[in-house]
Amino acid sequence: MEVNRRQFLRGAAATGGTLLIWNLFSNPTKAFARDFSGQPDRFGMLTDLTRCIGCRRCEAACKEANKLPPLQIPLDDPSAFEEKRELDAETYTVVNRYQDTKTGKTVYRKVQCNHCTEPACASACLVKALTKSPEGPVIYDESLCIGCRYCMTACPFYIPTFEYFDAVSPAIQKCFMCYHRISEGHIPGCAQACPVEAITFGKRSELLKLARDRIRSETDRYIDHIYGEQEVGGTDWLYISGVPFEELDFPSNLGTTAYPQLTKEFLSAVPLVLVVWPALLGGFYLFSKRREQIAENEVSDPEKEDTQQ
Amino acid sequence: MNSLLEFLTFTKATGYLIAITFIIAFAAFWQLLYAKKKGRLIKIFPLVYLAVGVGILSAGAYTTCAPAAVTIPSAAEVRPSESLVEYPGPAVFPHDMHMGVADNCATCHHHSGDETPSCNRCHGAPFDPENLNMPGLKAAYHSLCRSCHEEAFSSPKGCAECHTKGAPVEWETAPPTPAGPSNTPHDVAGKEDCLICHQATMPTDHAGRTNDTCLSCHKP
Numbered sequence: 001m002e003v004n005r006r007q008f009l010r011g012a013a014a015t016g017g018t019l020l021i022w023n024l025f026s027n028p029t030k031a032f033a034r035d036f037s038g039q040p041d042r043f044g045m046l047t048d049l050t051r052c053i054g055c056r057r058c059e060a061a062c063k064e065a066n067k068l069p070p071l072q073i074p075l076d077d078p079s080a081f082e083e084k085r086e087l088d089a090e091t092y093t094v095v096n097r098y099q100d101t102k103t104g105k106t107v108y109r110k111v112q113c114n115h116c117t118e119p120a121c122a123s124a125c126l127v128k129a130l131t132k133s134p135e136g137p138v139i140y141d142e143s144l145c146i147g148c149r150y151c152m153t154a155c156p157f158y159i160p161t162f163e164y165f166d167a168v169s170p171a172i173q174k175c176f177m178c179y180h181r182i183s184e185g186h187i188p189g190c191a192q193a194c195p196v197e198a199i200t201f202g203k204r205s206e207l208l209k210l211a212r213d214r215i216r217s218e219t220d221r222y223i224d225h226i227y228g229e230q231e232v233g234g235t236d237w238l239y240i241s242g243v244p245f246e247e248l249d250f251p252s253n254l255g256t257t258a259y260p261q262l263t264k265e266f267l268s269a270v271p272l273v274l275v276v277w278p279a280l281l282g283g284f285y286l287f288s289k290r291r292e293q294i295a296e297n298e299v300s301d302p303e304k305e306d307t308q309q
Numbered sequence: 310m311n312s313l314l315e316f317l318t319f320t321k322a323t324g325y326l327i328a329i330t331f332i333i334a335f336a337a338f339w340q341l342l343y344a345k346k347k348g349r350l351i352k353i354f355p356l357v358y359l360a361v362g363v364g365i366l367s368a369g370a371y372t373t374c375a376p377a378a379v380t381i382p383s384a385a386e387v388r389p390s391e392s393l394v395e396y397p398g399p400a401v402f403p404h405d406m407h408m409g410v411a412d413n414c415a416t417c418h419h420h421s422g423d424e425t426p427s428c429n430r431c432h433g434a435p436f437d438p439e440n441l442n443m444p445g446l447k448a449a450y451h452s453l454c455r456s457c458h459e460e461a462f463s464s465p466k467g468c469a470e471c472h473t474k475g476a477p478v479e480w481e482t483a484p485p486t487p488a489g490p491s492n493t494p495h496d497v498a499g500k501e502d503c504l505i506c507h508q509a510t511m512p513t514d515h516a517g518r519t520n521d522t523c524l525s526c527h528k529p
Contacts, residue, residue, distance in 0.1 A: 012359055051452075053462045076465040106463075187436060196455065196462070197448030201436045210441045278335050286342070 038117040042136035044204030044236035046211055047110055050221055051198035054108035058190035062093050065178055065189030089163040092175040100243045109248045113159045113175040115236035120259035121151035136236050137177035156232055156254050204236050211240050233258025400471040409505035
């Protein structure tokens, strides 16, 4: 089959163009979607910090549900609150104690992954080991992880922890909202163990309504803000509190833009550029080089004719 | 990833692999173009490659990134499984004593008008999606107890005040019956209603006596 270069280029442009336009206009909203507001049915958790009594049963239940080593400090030892504890590779959640500066009351605060709607960790992950599941939790596939720890850098709440003690196959550890339990129809461990239901488990949309109801019905008990409703584009783990959130070590400078939004537009252009620019520019080069070659041939041919004569 | 454009422009590991493969293929294509021997195969090869590449990308966009119908378990199916964490043991709840302390039954049997239903008539499994504000039975008990017994919830030792693992607490055993009108061995402040605890152990000759007569013989 003889294919002229012009015919080839026409054919390629025609197929490429049709495909492109077909896809663009078959899903117009999806193709140009900038914001991802998340699956509407996704689960979330609401933590009511006015109810928490600091019993730490959530910590113990988390350890048991995820087959982690048992608690370092037993439940009946109040020295657990002497220092603000942090998460580590064997602890997916901790409860810390704070003192309300205005009333002097003791307040407890639970720390764990906030399961952001558009997680920075999942966006930073090179290999998609951390993904946002449609059910809500941000889950982790250890078989894909390469141990680069970009997720730890990316998380605005400093949640993912790393198994530094494991030299051969370290994994990232963080709360994944008991995804294995949710998939079987059970509720996460911390929500089940809490004796005063400081943690409520349900659909995020319902939990927002519940939180607003609680704030509205007891205005002097709660601060009028749901932490996680819009912070970093929204998180699936919501908090309501009677004490200002800054006093409880909640970062207040995060803004309401999801972190992936800041880099998505630039990064998404990179593969396109890598594909299109070599093709286009290479084509131009070929074209101009070919023109030079033809010009050279034309110059040399008349010379041959001259020499033959 | 519902469209080819989206797949091309927001891809991860496999996307970068495809881009790199394309560059390598481009370089190979270039080499072929400048090969000294020009045969028919050379002209067909780039067309074939382009078709295969586009085919892979489209297939990738529609198979690996196909929006699968995810069944999100409705929260109604989510049930508390076997209990986690060490169970502190059953709590002792002296109902009769509380009957005397409360102003009326509705203090605890709330939201029921004149009835005194059992707690589990309304409070069942927690996190019912129809009614998220209704606590489950465990949380209902604890929240109600906490409204008066805040001190039991403020320290780890507090749980043992009620969760005695079935062992009777000292105010559960019947107070001893003295031989004559003895002095009250305990403080009467806050315990004006003597009958609440001593009704069961009153001797028969005290039948029909009410609270206001106790202190006339039994001096504190």
